[in-house]
Amino acid sequence: MSIVITGIGTVGPHGVGTAALAAALADGTNAATELEPVPDFHSPSAHPRYLGRVDPAALAPHLDPRTSRRMSLPSRLAVVAARLARADAGLEAEHFEGHDVAVCLGTAFGPTDFTIRLLDQIRDKGPEAASPFLFMESVANAHAGQVALDAQLVGPNATIVQREASALSAVAQGVSYLASGRCELALVGAVDEIAPMTHGALERFGALSSGPCGRALDAARDGYAVSEGATVLVLERDDTAHARGARVLARVRTALRGNDPTASAVTWGDGAERLGLTLRLGLERAGLTPFAIDRVVSGASGSRRGDRLEALLLRQVLGDTPPSVLTPKAVTGEFGGGFLAAAVLAATGADFGPTPGFESVDPELGLRPHDGRPLERARTVLVSSLAAGGAAAWLVLEAGEA
Template identity: 30%
Template sequence: MTAPAYGGPATGRSPGDSTVARAVVTGIGVVAPSGVGADAHWRTVLAGRRRTGPISLFDASGYPTRLGGEVADFDPSRYADNRALVQTDRWTHLGFAATALALADAGLPEQAPDPYAWAVTLASSSGGNLFGQRELQRLWSSPTRTVGAYQSIAWFYAASVGQLSIRHQAKGPCGVLVAESAGGLDSLAHAVRTVRRGASVVLAGATECPLSPYALACQLRSGLLSAETDPERAYGPFDAAASGYLPAEGGAVFVVEEWGHATARGARVYGEVTGWGATHDAAHTTAESAGDPQQYARAMRLALGRAGVEPADVDVVVPDALGVPRYDRSEAAALRSVFGGLAPPVTTHKSLTGRAHQGGPALDVATALLAFAHDTLPASAGPDTVAEGCELGFLRAARRPRHRLALVCARGFDGFNSALVVRGAPPSGTEQR
C-alpha cells in the first residue's frame, strides 16, 4: 500500500514543527451490535438499521429493562484459543476480536516485532460482569463454596489490557482508564501521549459487556435506563419521546501509530487525533443530575483549542446522546454554547446499537473515521421529533465533509466529560471499507 498525501498540524504546534511526534490511526477493529468488522458497522450506520432487541445473554424477563444491544452470532473461538477463553470474560473476548481485526486492518503482525515499542491503553467501566456473576453464584449456591482460579483476573477491570499485552507481546507502557463512558475517548488521548513518549504502536479504545443480572441491576439503580418494550421506540436521544438508554455490549479498538513508523511501512492512514479535552463536574450524580453543561462545553473548547481549529471548521459532531431528556437538554446547551450562533452539525447512531458505556464513544470515533474514509457524513438515526431544548443541526441526509474534522463527545457517570477532535485523511478513492 502507498500512504496517501496527508498533512495538517498535530496538537498545539505549527505545520512545520517536527519536534512533536504525530499519532495517526491505521487500523480499526469493530465488534458491536452493528456488526463484526468495520465493513459491517459502516453498512449498519449508512442503512440506519436498528440492532437492539430482547436481551438473550441471560433471562431478563423479570427486569424493567429487557432490551439491549448484543453482538449477534459472535464466535470468540475465531479470535482466541480455548485456554485464553476459559480464563477471561466475554468483555475480553470482544477485545480479543476487535484487536485482531484492528491489527489485520493496519497490516501489522499479531505479535510485536519490537515488544517495547508497542503499548496497550484501553478503557473499562466495570470489568468481567458475566464471568464474575457466574463465579459468585457458584460461591453462594454450591456446597463447595469456592470460586474458580481465574475469578480474580477475569473480573478485574484491567484484565483486557493485561491479556492483550500478553497475547500481542506489547511490553511498552500499558494501562487502563476508568471514567465510565468518557474513558473511551480518554484512551485515544492517552495513546497520543504514549506515542509522543516514544511508542511506535498503541492499541487503544474500549469494549464492554454490561449485560448480566448484576450489571443490569447496577444500571437500573441510576434510573437512566429505558423501560420501553418496543425496540423502535426504546432509545431515542434528543427525541420528544426519549425515556432513557438501552445497555449494549461491544465497542472498537484502534491501532494508533507514530506517523513516521506508519509512512515507513506504507500504511493506510484513516486520520489523526489532533485535540482532546477532559473536565469534571466535581459533583456526584444524583437522581436530579443532568451534568454540568459549562464543564462539558469546556472539554469541547479544550479539544478544539488544542487541535488549533474553530467550531466553524467542524464537519460533524458525534454527541454522547444519553437519551434521558434532562441530559439531552444539557448536552444540547453545551454544544450551542461552544458553536455560538451556528447550528452544530450532529449525527448519532446510538439508538441503533444501544449504549456500550466505554465502548460507545470508541465506536463513535470509528464511525467518524470511516465517514471520512468513505467521504460521506452519515445521516443521524433520529430524532424523529426533536425535543424542546434539543434543537441542533441533525444531519437528515448523508453529505460530503468539507474540512474533514469531527468532534466526538462523551460524558461519564459522576461527572466525567471528554471531547476528541479527529482529522480524517483524504479518501483513497480506490479502497473501500
C-alpha cells in the same frame, strides 16, 4: 508531532468487523434484540427489555478454544477486536517484537459476569469454592492484559474506567503515551459486556430506553439503549506510520479531558457553561477554533439529562446553528465501543443514514441529529462524550488520506 489512526477493529451487535457496522450506520438500523427478564436482577414488570448482544458464534472463527479457554466475554471481545485492528493496520509480529506497544482500553463496567459468578460461588459454597480462573478474569484490567498477552505487547498496559466517557478517555490516554514517548504504537479502544445485573441496575435507575434504540436528542427521549462489544484502534505517530507505508484512516488532532463537578454520582450535571470553557481552552491549546469544526459526532444517546448537557455544551461552544450532528449511539447503543468506531468512520467519510428513533426537536436542546441526506466529507470532526458522574472526553479527528 501528529498522531494517526491506521487500523480499526470492531465487534458488536451488528456483527464482527467494520463493514457490518458501516452498513448499519448507512441504513440507520439498530441491532438490539429483546432480553428476557433475569430473576433477582430485573423487576417483575412485564415491559419489553432490549440489549445489543454479540453473537458468540460470530466470535468463534476468530478465537481458537485454546486461547480463549479461560477468557471472560469482555476478554474475548477485546482480543478479537485487537486482532482485527492489527490486521486492518497491516501490522505483523515484526512491528511488535522489540518495540514498545501500549494497550489502553476503556470499560464502563469491567467483567461483571465473571464477578457475579465468583460472588455466587462465595455466597453459595463459601470462599473455599472460589475459582482462581474467575478471580483472575474478574479484575477490570483483565482484557487489556489478555490483548497484550495475545500479541506480546510490552508497552504500558492501561485500563480506564469513566462510564460513558471510557472509550474516548482511553484514546486520550493512548495519545498521551505516544506524545510523551512512552510507547511507539498504541492499541486503544473500549470493551464492555452488559451482564443481567448491570442491565437490571441501569433499568432500576431509569437510565434505559423503553424501545430498542435510544432516541438521541429527541423531545420524547426516555433513556439510552445498551450494547456489548469492543472497538480497538491502532494509533501511531505519523512518522512511524509513514515509514512503514501504513494507510492513514484519520488524524487525531487533539484529545481532551475534563469534568463537570455538578454531576451526582449517578447522573449528569448541568455545568454546560464551564464544560464549554474547558473544551474551548483545549481546542485553543491545539491551535483550533470552534469555526474549524465542520462535523460533530455527538455522544447523545437518548438520556434525558445526558443529552441535555451534551446539547447545551455543543451550542455553548459551536453556536446555535452548529455543523451537522451525527448521533451514532442511536444505531450502536451505549457502551461496547461502537460509538468510537462510528466516530472514526465519520472521519473517513463513511455514509450516515437517518437517525433511528428521532422524531421531533426538543425545544430546550434545539439540536436536530443528522436526517440521512448525503453529507460532504468532513475535514475536522469533533467527537464528544460526557459521562454520568461528571467525566468528559473529546477528540478532534481530521480526515486521513482521501
